[in-house]
Structures are given as structure tokens and as C-alpha cells.
């Protein structure tokens with residue numbers, strides 16, 4: 001038996017657009033070998049990660065989120081102002097306030113949406129998707145932009161080999177749109193288990209322990225993690241959350257064509273496959289190239305899965321995540337939009353998307369010094385060095401008023417033959 005995602009208002013919600021953004025610079029396991037006592041062999045065997053992306057000095061969570069979001073809007077065939085609500089899931093916001101979503105709204109050229117951030121760590125995108133689904137099916141919004149974006153490399157201790165090897169930067173997004181036609185089977189499961197609250201956490205900078213010279217000296221502005229406990233929780237909860245979402249959709253694991261899991265560790269993903277008695281060939285994995293990008297992980301993988309031909313109309317897919325909190329979330333759904341629409345993302349020029357900068361405030365060295373030193377020592381890199389190493393990017397001192405904001409971040413849809421960048 002299958003249950004459509006019926007709503008009291010008789011409205012259905014479906015994903016109409018998708019997009020992603022990954023910074024150009026790459027940190028390989030060999031680079032990390034030069035920073036901490038680790039090895040490519042250890043990292044690949046224990047995690048499956050081979051490389052991860054690192055944001056350039058001028059990039060922020062908001063700038064990456066805005067590019068991914070603009071691409072998702074273009075793929076949906078919409079204009080930025082068609083979006084009623086913008087949700088940005090992140091644990092690495094540009095600032096504590098304003099929200100990253102507010103900065104994204106202006107950067108993509110939207111003048112009318114409500115905008116807010118969602119804090120559920122690595123499960124954040126799934127929580128934000130669930131929120132978007134609720135808004136749309138309740139009739140409160142017609143189009144919701146849901147972004148997962150993270151700039152984790154600025155919150156890592158590059159002397160702690162147990163965490164710095166795991167994480168990377170990036171962003172992914174979808175548009176959730178109202179539809180009068182039934183959307184097919186749909187199920188959502190969200191859980192929060194606070195006994196894991198201090199298994200992955202960032203101690204300082206909040207009201208319990210505001211940032212100070214002392215908290216910085218103690219390294220309390222970096223992510224801390226109990227790897228083994230987190231691993232245990234992840235293997236248990238990913239399979240149970242996915243199964244709950246699948247059953248809520250009236251389906252069984254055998255009905256699922258593709259699972260897009262949180263990309264934390266390939267051994268965790270293999271355990272999920274075993275738990276669901278599900279073949280690895282039907283699980284999408286890209287963590288070898290991106291590492292764990294937290295809230296960006298699922299939408300980055302989803303966009304890549306769709307654009308690489310792994311999803312077709314009518315496929316039943318599941319996306320599932322876990323993270324600090326401990327949180328977990330899963331969605332089972334039927335894919336209903338032509339994957340060829342992904343080519344429209346090529347119409348978005350990332351360089352035309354600018355995030356408003358503060359007036360009379362200059363940021364300092366956004367790249368962690370240890371990371372910058374490795375990048376600089378490596379010799380030629382695939383992005384201009386000025387863009388990567390510490391230093392004031394040229395535009396950082398430009399008053400906000402003179403930073404151009406594009407009138408529209410998503411021009412007319414491109415021909416289907418164009419490949420998204």
C-alpha cells in the first residue's frame with residue numbers, strides 16, 4: 001500500500017529544483033600528512049575520504065549557499081522573487097546574527113521572501129526540508145528554497161588528527177514547490193537524542209561560554225568530537241531513521257531505488273546498507289571527494305546523484321542524515337522532475353552573486369594559518385593564491401553600498417544540452 005503525502009489543504013509538495021557549489025581548492029590526504037601525524041592509508045581505510053574542498057578567503061557560508069540556491073532556483077525554472085521562504089541549514093553561519101539566510105536572500109536577488117536559519121548540525125538539511133514540506137502542504141508558501149551550507153575548515157583544529165581529516169566545505173540546495181497533483185509516496189522521520197549533546201560540539205562562543213582570549217587559548221572555538229560514540233550512534237540511527245521514513249511512505253526497503261546518505265564515513269554507510277539489507281550499488285557515495293560537509297552533505301550528494309543520471313522520474317529515493325545533538329532525519333519520496341533540468345544551472349554566473357559586506361569592518365585571516373601554509377607550500381594551485389592564503393581580499397574593504405547585487409540570479413533557463421558547472 002502506498003500513501004500519498006496528502007495534506008489537509010489538498011496540496012502536495014515536490015522538489016522542483018536542485019543545485020550545488022563546491023569551492024575550487026582541494027586538500028588531499030597527502031596535504032594532511034604534512035600537518036598532523038596521519039596517513040593516506042589510515043584515512044582511506046577508516047573513513048573512505050581522499051580529499052575535501054576548502055573555501056577561498058573571499059568565500060563564506062552565505063556566498064556558497066547563495067550560488068547553490070541560485071542554481072536550484074534556475075533548475076526549477078523560477079525567478080528569485082518566486083521564492084516565499086528561504087531556509088539555510090548550517091552550523092557554520094557567517095555570523096551569529098544576522099542569519100545566513102538573510103544574507104543569501106539579498107545575494108540571490110530575492111526581495112520578498114522570509115528567511116531563517118535551521119540549526120540541527122549535519123541533519124540540518126533534512127530538518128529544513130521537513131520544515132519546507134510543512135509550509136508548502138499547509139498552504140503557507142508556494143516555493144521554499146532549502147539550502148545546506150558549511151564552511152567547516154574555519155572551525156577545525158589542525159593539530160587534532162581525529163577531527164581535521166574528516167570535514168570539508170560546500171553547499172547544496174533544493175526548491176520545494178507546491179503542486180496540485182499528488183506527489184506519490186512520501187514519508188519523513190526526525191529524531192533528537194540529547195544524551196549525545198556533548199559528543200560533537202563547539203564549546204565556546206555561545207552564551208554559556210562567550211568567546212574570550214582564554215577560550216581561544218584553550219581551543220574551545222574548534223569542533224570537538226567523541227569519534228567512537230558518534231560512530232555507534234550513526235550506524236544505529238541512520239538505518240532506523242531511513243526505515244521509519246520508508247514505512248511512513250507506505251514502502252519497504254526493496255521499493256527504494258537510491259539512498260543518498262549523509263557522507264560522513266563510508267564504513268558507517270556500509271553498516272547502513274547491511275542494516276537495511278540494501279545493496280551498496282544503490283547507495284550514493286561522494287565522500288571520497290568532499291569529506292563530511294555536514295548540512296551540505298546530503299544536498300550536495302543529491303544534486304550530484306541527479307545530475308549524474310542516478311535518479312529518474314518515478315524513482316523512489318531516500319535521503320538520511322545524522323549529526324550533533326544527536327539528531328537524525330530521513331525522507332522517503334518519489335522523484336518527479338526531469339533530471340535534464342539540471343542543465344539550467346549553467347545559466348547562473350557564480351561571480352555575479354555577491355554577499356553584502358559590512359561597512360567599516362575588516363575581517364582577519366579567514367583561512368586557518370596551518371591550512372594556508374600547506375596550500376602555499378604546495379606550489380601552484382588551481383585558484384589564484386591571493387584568493388586562498390590569509391590576507392585581505394581586495395573587495396573586503398568595499399562599502400556594502402557599492403557591491404553590486406544582481407537584479408536576477410537566474411536568467412532564462414539554458415538549453416538542456418548545457419552541462420551545469
Ligand SMILES: CC(C)(COP(=O)(O)OP(=O)(O)OC[C@H]1O[C@@H](n2cnc3c(N)ncnc32)[C@H](O)[C@@H]1OP(=O)(O)O)[C@@H](O)C(=O)NCCC(=O)NCCS
Nearest residue numbers: 038039042046122161162165227228230231264265322323
Ligand atoms: C573518527 C573515526 C574515523 C575514527 O576511527 P576509529 O576506527 O573509531 O578510530 P579510533 O578513534 O578508535 O582511533 C584508533 C586509533 O587511531 C588513532 N587516530 C585517530 N585519528 C587518526 C588519524 N587521523 N590518523 C592516524 N591515526 C589516528 C587514534 O589515536 C587511535 O590510536 P590508539 O589506538 O593508539 O589510541 C570514527 O570514529 C568515525 O568516523 N566516527 C564518526 C565520526 C563522524 O561521523 N562524525 C561526524 C558526525 S556528523
